[in-house]
Amino acid sequence: MAVWALGINHTTAPLDLRGRFAFALDQIAPTLHGLRQSLGTASRHPGVETAIISTCNRTEIYCAGEQPAVDHTLGWLAHSGGVSPALLRSHSYTLEDSLVARHAFRVASGLDSMVLGEAQILGQMKDAVRAAETAGALGTTLNQLFQRSFAVAKEVRTSTEIGAHSISMAAAAVRLASQLFEDLGKIRVLFVGAGEMIELCATHFAAKNPKQIAIANRTLERGEKLATRFGGEVMRLADLPERLHEFDAVISCTASSLPIIGLGAVERALKKRRHRPIFMVDLAVPRDIEPEVKALGDVYLYTVDDLATVVQTAQANRQAAVAQAEAIIDAGVQSFMHWMELRSPAAADGGVVPLIQQLNAQTDEWRALEIARAKKLLAKGEDMDAVLEALSRGLTQKMLHGTLAELRAGDAEMRAQTAQTVSRLFLRSQSKTPHNGL
Secondary structure (H helix, E strand, O other), X not given: OEEEEEEEEOOOOOHHHHHHOOOOHHHHHHHHHHHHHXXXXXXOOOOOEEEEEEOOXXXXXXXXXXXXXXXXXXXXXXXXXXXXXXXXXHOOEEEEOHHHHHHHHHHHOOOOOOOOOOOHHHHHHHHHHHHHHHOOOOOHHHHHHHHHHHHHHHHHHHHOOOOOOOOOHHHHHHHHHHHHOOOHHHOEEEEEXXXXXXXXXXXXXXXXXXXXXXXXXXXXXXXXXXXXXOOOEEEEHHHHHHHHHHOOEEEEOOOOOOOOEOHHHHHHHHHHOOOOOEEEEEOOOOOOEOHHHHHOOOEEEEEOOOOHHHHOOOOHHHHHHHHHHHHHHHHHHHHHHHHHHHHOHHHHHOOHHHHHHHHHHHHHHHHHHHHHHHHHHHHOOOOHHHHHXXXXXXXXXXXXXXXXXXXXXXXXHHHHHHHHHHHHHHOOOHHHOOOOOO
16 A cells, blocks of 8 residues: 655645635545545545545645555645645645655644644544544555554653643734733633634633633534633624624634635724724634735734744754654654555565464464363363363463474474574563554
């Protein structure tokens, strides 16, 4: 199997281009279906595995199939976003084989994030994998890749201090607001949306005890739940234009495909405020707030990309943790590529996989025979301890019979080589026995 990936992220593509390739979770299944159909037609192999990770800072496609189809995948993604393949290629990255594993492990561990070491991406990756699995697009290879990426990420977070000095996007928003307003306890804050990012931002702002908190959301139920938690009020999204002037700070992050706060609405709000400044943060991709708003004199508008310089502070303090994390990732990549090699046709032709299967079948047969014999003895009323003793002795004799016979056969040199092999296979600590992943 070949593994390949392509993507765009906050370091390779501007915000508006990333917005063209943002997929909501409910769009993933039909999108994967279309991608698999396209790849299957092009390669004549309908069983291509696919997964899509789409967040504010990245959109990535992961694939596994008999032959890599990087160019076709890039062309398909460019078409879905309404841009030329040449434009997308100039802002994207493509990866194959071990580089795919390394990238996935780094993303899951927070090493490829705008906020180094942030943990939110891991949950987003797990959501993407569940969506691919539900859509029937995930097979053995990609499932193994992602499960290993989650395991590597867990080890990185438990074994290093990669996230110890992180400044989250939410904390960065509060820091920027503090630079504009002398006392955050005197401002009114409006949160647009009710997802995970808004919840994080509301948590950080609530810690500053603002004068008012309000949640505007398309569905009131989710908004009410969040508003109750922070002692705020809830409003309908449709009421936002008429009430925008009431708020000093607006933080927005919805899944809308079009801006929900337009230039005209902000201009009217400023007029009612007599041009008192408004602090606005647009964390959505695609944008929630029209970009022209930034040109208004009394508006301080920040996007996810604008926050980059804020969240990259304390970088030097994290370098030791990064080095430790990269070492863990290196080991994970080697393990995954070894697993891939064992499943390759060359390995199968060389007898590795069939031999493992034969060994498993043989031991299953021995086990079944001894269990059947033990059941007969128990049915006759034999003592249970004696039966268990006979079962374990029978299994041991069957498993060691061939080995002991080889140790007694052949010349002295052959017996010495056999003894070394037997010692290596049977006389070592179980804790050092590698898991072959099959």
